[in-house]
Amino acid sequence: MNYPNGLLFPNELQKKIKEQFCFVDVDPDYGERLFFDNSGGSLRLKKCVEAKAYYEQFPDCPERIHERSVGLRKLVDDETREILEIVFGAKSGALITELTASQTMFHMVGLIVENIPGTNAVVSAIEHPSAFDAIEFYCKKAGKEMRVVPANKKTGGIDPDEVVRYVDENTCLLSIMSASNISGNIMNIGEIVNRARAIKPELYIISDAVQHAPHCIMNVEKLKIDGINFAPYKFFGVRGCGFAYVSDRVAALPHHKLIAKDQKVFELGTCTPGNFAAMREIIDYVCEIGRYFIDDASRKELYNKGMEAIHLHERALLYHMLEGTNDIPGLRHIDGVTVYVDTKDITSRDLIAAIGIDGMNFTETVAEYQRHGVTVYERVNTSIYSKRIVEALGLSGAIRVSPLHCHDTDDIDKFLKITADIAKSNKE
Ligand SMILES: Cc1ncc(COP(=O)(O)O)c(C=O)c1O
Numbered sequence: 018m019n020y021p022n023g024l025l026f027p028n029e030l031q032k033k034i035k036e037q038f039c040f041v042d043v044d045p046d047y048g049e050r051l052f053f054d055n056s057g058g059s060l061r062l063k064k065c066v067e068a069k070a071y072y073e074q075f076p077d078c079p080e081r082i083h084e085r086s087v088g089l090r091k092l093v094d095d096e097t098r099e100i101l102e103i104v105f106g107a108k109s110g111a112l113i114t115e116l117t118a119s120q121t122m123f124h125m126v127g128l129i130v131e132n133i134p135g136t137n138a139v140v141s142a143i144e145h146p147s148a149f150d151a152i153e154f155y156c157k158k159a160g161k162e163m164r165v166v167p168a169n170k171k172t173g174g175i176d177p178d179e180v181v182r183y184v185d186e187n188t189c190l191l192s193i194m195s196a197s198n199i200s201g202n203i204m205n206i207g208e209i210v211n212r213a214r215a216i217k218p219e220l221y222i223i224s225d226a227v228q229h230a231p232h233c234i235m236n237v238e239k240l241k242i243d244g245i246n247f248a249p250y251k252f253f254g255v256r257g258c259g260f261a262y263v264s265d266r267v268a269a270l271p272h273h274k275l276i277a278k279d280q281k282v283f284e285l286g287t288c289t290p291g292n293f294a295a296m297r298e299i300i301d302y303v304c305e306i307g308r309y310f311i312d313d314a315s316r317k318e319l320y321n322k323g324m325e326a327i328h329l330h331e332r333a334l335l336y337h338m339l340e341g342t343n344d345i346p347g348l349r350h351i352d353g354v355t356v357y358v359d360t361k362d363i364t365s366r367d368l369i370a371a372i373g374i375d376g377m378n379f380t381e382t383v384a385e386y387q388r389h390g391v392t393v394y395e396r397v398n399t400s401i402y403s404k405r406i407v408e409a410l411g412l413s414g415a416i417r418v419s420p421l422h423c424h425d426t427d428d429i430d431k432f433l434k435i436t437a438d439i440a441k442s443n444k445e
Contacts, residue, residue, distance in 0.1 A: 021364055023333030026326065030309050031425050037302065038253070038423045039063050050390045051432055055251070056198050056369055056419035057394055059231060062253045062302055065295040069255045072291035079288055089290040096293035099300055100260055103320045105245065106236035111268035111281040114288070118227045118248035118259035119147035123154070124272075124283075125244040125261055126192065129221045130155035132270045135189025137162040141175045142409035143199065146402060148192050148225045161189065170411040173200025173358030174365070177208045184213045184220065191222045195245070196229035199396050199406055199417060200358040201335075201369030203229060206240050214241075221267070227251060232331055232367045232422075234324045243267050249292070253421075254299050258292040303327070327422045331368035334420060338370060338429045339363070345433050348372055348418075353440035357415050368422075371396075371415035374440050379414045382439070386416075389435045393418050 026034065035041055038060045043049050052060055072089070079089040101107045115121045126148070130138055140152040142165050156163040164183045169176050175193055184191055191213050196203040210222055223244035226235055230247035237245055246261035268281045275285065300320060307314070307322035314322070339356065341347030348356050353375040360366065374382050379395035386393050396403040397414030407414050420428065 020329055020332065021362070022336040023331070023363075024326075024329040025333045025426065026330045026422075027309075030306070031330075034306070035423050035425070037062055037064065039066060041423055048390070050392055051420075051424075051428055051435075052392045053418050053420045053424075053432060054392045054394050055421040056228060056417060057251075058256075059251050059253055060421055060423060061250075061255065062298055064298040064302065065249075065254045068294035068298045069291040072294045075290075079290060092290050092297070093288045093293045096296050099316075100296055101262060103300055103317050104230070104235065104247070104260075104296075105262040106234065106238055106317075107262050108238055110237070110262050110264050111283060113246075113261040113263055113283045114292075115259045115261075116257060118225075118246050118261075119145075119151075121246040121259045121261035122147040122223075122225060123151040125223050125246070125263060125267065126151035126190065127155050128263075128267055128270045128272055129190045129223070129243070130159050130161060133189040133221055135161070136187040137164050137185070138190040138192070139164045139166060139180070139183045139188055140192045141166045141168065141180075141194065143168045143173075143175065143197050143406050144192065144194050145198060145225060145227065145406075147227075148194065149405070152190070152192060164188075166193070168409045171358065172202050172360050172365075173197055173371070173410055174202035175204050175209075177205055177212050180209050181212045181216060184216050186217050188213075188217060188220060191220055193222075193224055194228065195224045195226040195235075196232070196367050198228040198369070199403070199415060200371055200410060201228075201367040201419075202358065202360075203233070203365045203367060205365075206242065210241055229367060233328045234321050237262050237264075249295060249299065252299060253302065255292065255295045258289065260296075330422050331420075332363060332366075334422075334424060334426070334429055335363055335366060335368050335370070337426050338418070338420070338433065341433055342430070345430050346437065347433060348436065351433070351437050351440055353444055354436060357412055358410055368420055370418045371410075371412070372418060372436075373415060374436075374443060377439075377443050379416055382416050385439050386435070389439065391432060391435055 077085040113121050221243045226245045227248050231252040243264040250256040303323035304319035307319035339347045339349050355373045357371040383395050398404045
């Protein structure tokens with residue numbers, strides 16, 4: 018991982034990758050476009066969509082004895098294991114499945130705040146509402162104090178030094194996101210966990226990884242956390258499900274379940290095999306990228322290698338987008354463009370740039386990009402969803418630019434030229 022400015026995929030691999038996604042360069046109804054809003058919902062793997070559709074065709078109940086039913090049950094059980102062991106890097110614990118990642122977050126927060134003794138819970142100021150509002154809701158319900166850790170306005174992240182000022186021996190839960198979905202800053206969860214547990218060794222700690230999971234390896238064993246979640250629709254997959262890992266001690270808390278089921282089973286009602294089939298395709302896909310670099314390895318090793326390659330390629334795209342080339346200036350060098358919460362060192366960043374164009378309001382800028390065939394989105398303080406977050410970063414808003422690893426440097430160059438044109442014509 019020692020590439021401070023990232024490492025692009027070899028050309029041959031890059032081409033193969035792009036072909037596997039739906040509608041990367043063209044919307045079938047609206048024509049050519051650059052989809053740079055992957056933090057709002059990522060480009061999808063064709064195989065995920067096909068696998069989900071395929072398994073939706075079977076009416077068989079996964080609880081029956083018939084061959085198809087047994088096959089569907091096996092698919093769900095196998096993929097539950099793979100999500101835990103391969104995607105989350107867990108050796109124990111349990112899987113929470115819900116319709117959305119937000120629901121898994123409310124689920125985890127509720128279990129801990131309502132059952133674990135303590136008079137306060139701690140969360141960061143830049144959390145997505147799913148984590149922030151869950152803490153507020155359950156703290157109110159349980160009569161506990163909610164403490165909010167401010168952001169570092171220079172980096173767009175949360176500093177471990179700041180977190181430990183809010184944690185004490187009466188804290189029942191600490192919840193810090195793995196990476197910001199506005200600035201792209203990756204939090205040092207490992208250090209946050211160690212420092213917070215130095216204050217309270219048995220502290221429950223969870224993390225929202227919806228932004229970070231599609232871009233980097235997750236390893237709950239290494240991080241020693243109690244809960245973490247992701248949303249397949251932001252992870253090259255499908256809508257309609259959210260997944261979370263919870264530690265054994267969280268799974269042991271009293272939770273909704275059928276009485277006859279094991280304590281570690283959170284599944285309630287009939288499962289959706291198509292969602293698990295789509296997850297299998299995501300894991301297969303990342304393993305295939307890994308196989309390009311290493312042979313003869315376990316599925317977990319292949320997955321980790323694939324994720325590492327994705328992470329480095331995305332870092333190289335971020336560097337390219339910020340710095341540009343001799344011929345095409347990067348975002349940092351285009352007259353009239355500001356990159357917010359920009360850090361020189363990009364090793365702690367996901368592939369996101371938060372930008373503004375002088376003299377243009379954010380909504381107008383998004384529309385202008387749309388006219389040029391580029392999909393990006395604004396996060397502004399007039400929206401109830403992003404007000405708290407952008408203001409915590411010292412901003413009134415930002416255009417969020419979030420390409421994906423299936424993009425290449427030509428896509429980034431196209432975007433840079435369009436950005437320069439928009440900034441220039443706005444000045445004239
Ligand atoms: C960082 C982060 N957390 C949580 C969520 C919520 O995901 P979902 O809409 O699947 O509940 C989002 C979605 O935008 C997000 O970006």
